[in-house]
Amino acid sequence: MFFLRFAFRNVFRAKLRSALTILGLVIAILAFGLLQTVVRAWYAGADAASANRLITRNAISLTFSMPMYYRDKMRAVPGVTAVSVSNWFGGIYKEPKNFFAQFAVDAPTFFPMYPEFVFKADEYQAFLRDQRGAAIGRQLSDLYGFKVGDVIPLKSAIYPGNWEFTVRAIYDAKDETTITRQMYFHYDYLNESIKKVFPRRADQAGVFVVGIADGQAAANIARDIDAEFKNSLAETLTETEKAFTLSFVAMVETIVVAIQGVSYIVILIIMAVAANTMAMTARERLPEYATLKALGFRPGTVAALIMGEALMLAMIGGLIGLALTPPVVRIFHQATVGVFAKMPLVPHTFYLQAACAAAVGVVAGLAPAVRAARVRIVDGLRHVA
Amino acid sequence: MRVPFSYVARNLWVRKLTTGLTAGGMALVVFVFAAVLMLDAGLHQTLVSTGSADNVVVIRQGSQTEVQSGVFRDQAALIETSPEVAHGADGEALVSKEVVVLNSLPKIDEPSKRSNVVVRGLPQMGTVLRPQVHIVEGRMFRPGSSEIVVGASVARQFAGVELGQQLNFAGRAWTVVGIFDAGRTAFDSEIWGDVEQMMQAFRRIGYSSVIAKLADPGSFDALKRRIDEDPRLKVDIKREHQFYEDQSSTLSNFITLLGLALSVIFSLGAMIGATITMYAAVATRTGEIGTLRALGFQRGSILVAFLSESLLVALLGGAAGLIAASFLTAITVSTTNFQSFSELAFSFTLTPAIVLQSLTFALVMGFVGGFLPAIRASRMKIVDALRAD
Numbered sequence: 015m016f017f018l019r020f021a022f023r024n025v026f027r028a029k030l031r032s033a034l035t036i037l038g039l040v041i042a043i044l045a046f047g048l049l050q051t052v053v054r055a056w057y058a059g060a061d062a063a064s065a066n067r068l069i070t071r072n073a074i075s076l077t078f079s080m081p082m083y084y085r086d087k088m089r090a091v092p093g094v095t096a097v098s099v100s101n102w103f104g105g106i107y108k109e110p111k112n113f114f115a116q117f118a119v120d121a122p123t124f125f126p127m128y129p130e131f132v133f134k135a136d137e138y139q140a141f142l143r144d145q146r147g148a149a150i151g152r153q154l155s156d157l158y159g160f161k162v163g164d165v166i167p168l169k170s171a172i173y174p175g176n177w178e179f180t181v182r183a184i185y186d187a188k189d190e191t192t193i194t195r196q197m198y199f200h201y202d203y204l205n206e207s208i209k210k211v212f213p214r215r216a217d218q219a220g221v222f223v224v225g226i227a228d229g230q231a232a233a234n235i236a237r238d239i240d241a242e243f244k245n246s247l248a249e250t251l252t253e254t255e256k257a258f259t260l261s262f263v264a265m266v267e268t269i270v271v272a273i274q275g276v277s278y279i280v281i282l283i284i285m286a287v288a289a290n291t292m293a294m295t296a297r298e299r300l301p302e303y304a305t306l307k308a309l310g311f312r313p314g315t316v317a318a319l320i321m322g323e324a325l326m327l328a329m330i331g332g333l334i335g336l337a338l339t340p341p342v343v344r345i346f347h348q349a350t351v352g353v354f355a356k357m358p359l360v361p362h363t364f365y366l367q368a369a370c371a372a373a374v375g376v377v378a379g380l381a382p383a384v385r386a387a388r389v390r391i392v393d394g395l396r397h398v399a
Numbered sequence: 400m401r402v403p404f405s406y407v408a409r410n411l412w413v414r415k416l417t418t419g420l421t422a423g424g425m426a427l428v429v430f431v432f433a434a435v436l437m438l439d440a441g442l443h444q445t446l447v448s449t450g451s452a453d454n455v456v457v458i459r460q461g462s463q464t465e466v467q468s469g470v471f472r473d474q475a476a477l478i479e480t481s482p483e484v485a486h487g488a489d490g491e492a493l494v495s496k497e498v499v500v501l502n503s504l505p506k507i508d509e510p511s512k513r514s515n516v517v518v519r520g521l522p523q524m525g526t527v528l529r530p531q532v533h534i535v536e537g538r539m540f541r542p543g544s545s546e547i548v549v550g551a552s553v554a555r556q557f558a559g560v561e562l563g564q565q566l567n568f569a570g571r572a573w574t575v576v577g578i579f580d581a582g583r584t585a586f587d588s589e590i591w592g593d594v595e596q597m598m599q600a601f602r603r604i605g606y607s608s609v610i611a612k613l614a615d616p617g618s619f620d621a622l623k624r625r626i627d628e629d630p631r632l633k634v635d636i637k638r639e640h641q642f643y644e645d646q647s648s649t650l651s652n653f654i655t656l657l658g659l660a661l662s663v664i665f666s667l668g669a670m671i672g673a674t675i676t677m678y679a680a681v682a683t684r685t686g687e688i689g690t691l692r693a694l695g696f697q698r699g700s701i702l703v704a705f706l707s708e709s710l711l712v713a714l715l716g717g718a719a720g721l722i723a724a725s726f727l728t729a730i731t732v733s734t735t736n737f738q739s740f741s742e743l744a745f746s747f748t749l750t751p752a753i754v755l756q757s758l759t760f761a762l763v764m765g766f767v768g769g770f771l772p773a774i775r776a777s778r779m780k781i782v783d784a785l786r787a788d
């Protein structure tokens with residue numbers, strides 16, 4: 015008890031210095047937590063993926079489509095329960111910076127495979143009935159203030175012309191991981207329109223979404239589907255929805271890795287600051303430590319006092335930083351909701367933050383503690399006037 | 400009367416550990432700051448040098464990228480016959496009609512990870528319009544054959560593209576017969592083959608883009624007007640370097656914004672470090688300050704002395720951070736440019752402007768960190784200060 019009080023009191027002897035160090039720690043722990051969360055946010059799509067869905071795409075790359083009749087062949091593959099189609103529309107709402115995803119899907123087969131999108135029954139029926147209707151997610155409707163009945167004008171870089179869709183349904187997320195920042199509309203509308211202008215580009219599927227009953231059999235089913243179209247004009251590549259989503263993250267992995275790396279640099283910076291604080295503190299108090307030793311305290315105790323003080327400093331800063339992380343992440347997410355659909359705060363992030371704070375404390379206290387333990391009583395006391 | 404500079408410098412030397420730690424923190428911040436600017440500079444250099452000022456790119460109206468674009472043969476012919484287009488010695492129009500597709504290839508270090516690579520089909524004129532491209536290994540593809548040549552970055556990053564190997568796509572086997580170097584431009588991240596062969600294989604009836612060389616670089620506006628007014632041509636025309644620069648704006652903005660936000664947050668930590676150090680320096684040297692004042696140094700001189708001490712630490716840190724960052728120039732970054740949805744390689748590039756910006760950033764940190772402590776030092780009363788020891 016004496017020991018803790020001693021360390022605690024010492025922390026607040028140089029008030030300004032301790033306050034500044036703690037402030038620095040809070041900023042560092044916060045920045046670290048935020049960056050880790052941003053890294054996690056890239057993987058939000060993979061978190062939302064279902065084990066019971068496969069994605070089939072053209073093996074050359076996503077920019078190539080597949081003929082629509084593949085669908086019937088895929089349905090015949092054992093283990094496949096449903097096949098739907100989804101085309102990336104690439105529409106721009108007013109300005110390129112207003113980015114959100116739009117997909118042309120075969121709604122009657124698509125949505126039964128996505129139970130995580132929760133519709134109001136009457137809205138869903140209205141959406142099915144309106145060929146130019148659109149179903150949008152709650153996040154998207156909040157982002158741009160879209161309401162049921164609104165008309166969304168889009169320009170597409172892929173499908174020429176101006177397009178208009180009427181919001182007929184707004185779906186909600188079933189749970190935390192579900193992303194509701196995208197828009198769906200009817201594949202038939204897209205296809206019929208394209209048929210008039212570019213007949214060659216009609217009846218094409220961007221990707222097929224394949225429902226399977228048994229997630230364990232995914233690898234085999236994927237292989238069977240791809241075997242079906244081997245040596246055809248459009249060979250396919252089938253993978254689980256999770257693998258498909260992760261392939262997008264892999265494309266920008268360099269950036270994700272860089273953010274991850276940089277998040278540790280801020281910890282290094284604060285380590286240098288805290289180590290400096292402790293070094294200065296210990297240097298100023300060398301006579302005290304000599305006195306303690308002269309009174310009979312062992313070198314280990316003196317070292318522990320300094321270490322305790324460093325850890326205490328790190329703990330205070332770390333705790334404040336941890337406490338501030340959730341609100342700061344929330345504010346940050348509100349500002350970047352156009353970029354990141356989800357910004358999940360996971361316990362892992364808090365553990366890492368706590369570990370980093372502890373590491374800062376240990377590193378900061380180490381050198382001064384060793385030095386104080388080694389100081390010779392005579393040398394230390396000589397400084398006492 | 401000014402406090403001598405050597406006095407300032409020696410004070411730092413006396414407290415080596417503290418100086419080192421403070422400068423070290425700043426060095427890390429400057430490292431991050433410089434690295435971000437270098438990355439952005441590298442991206443710009445790659446894309447700007449990809450385009451030539453007297454070349455123009457024509458793509459379908461509103462399509463933004465070559466991959467999404469489609470230009471019909473008759474449209475391409477109209478562009479080819481425009482009077483603004485340059486002609487070669489043999490009277491042939493300097494126009495390259497190309498087809499561009501994306502092919503997802505496995506990465507060399509992790510074959511399960513695939514990324515999109517630009518595959519460009521082009522006529523022989525295409526290589527004439529890009530003089531920066533030359534073969535470093537093997538030879539150029541033969542027109543009319545299923546041969547391909549790969550860019551230097553593709554050869555480094557992707558599996559299965561070594562000389563003599565075959566890539567299977569669009570129902571054919573394409574043999575790699577050469578590796579080309581495009582002088583660190585975006586073409587280094589591409590695979591090239593014969594345009595007619597590619598169109599057949601990919602069942603394309605139209606081109607993706609038309610590249611034309613202008614006879615007179617100043618005639619761009621005239622050509623643009625002619626094309627805009629022609630109802631048969633629903634196309635967008637851009638100068639080549641503008642086209643490539645536009646392709647990178649999102650990635651560039653992302654890097655810059657993220658990097659600057661990080662630098663600002665990190666610099667708070669470093670400035671706090673400097674403030675702590677300088678407050679401690681002032682506190683331990685109270686007697687010294689009193690002596691200096693008693694010797695006749697003015698308050699202003701004391702302020703300047705402490706401020707320059709802080710600036711000097713910052714400069715040391717800034718220089719160390721810059722030196723560390725300069726080693727990054729050996730690294731090539733390869734990532735997907737989301738606007739073109741394809742892989743793009745670029746290097747960290749150090750420019751004089753970045754050196755200047757980084758050092759300025761370091762000095763600003765030193766100034767902010769040292770300001771309050773320096774004020775405190777200069778405000779001390781001689782008597783109190785001398786009594787302190």
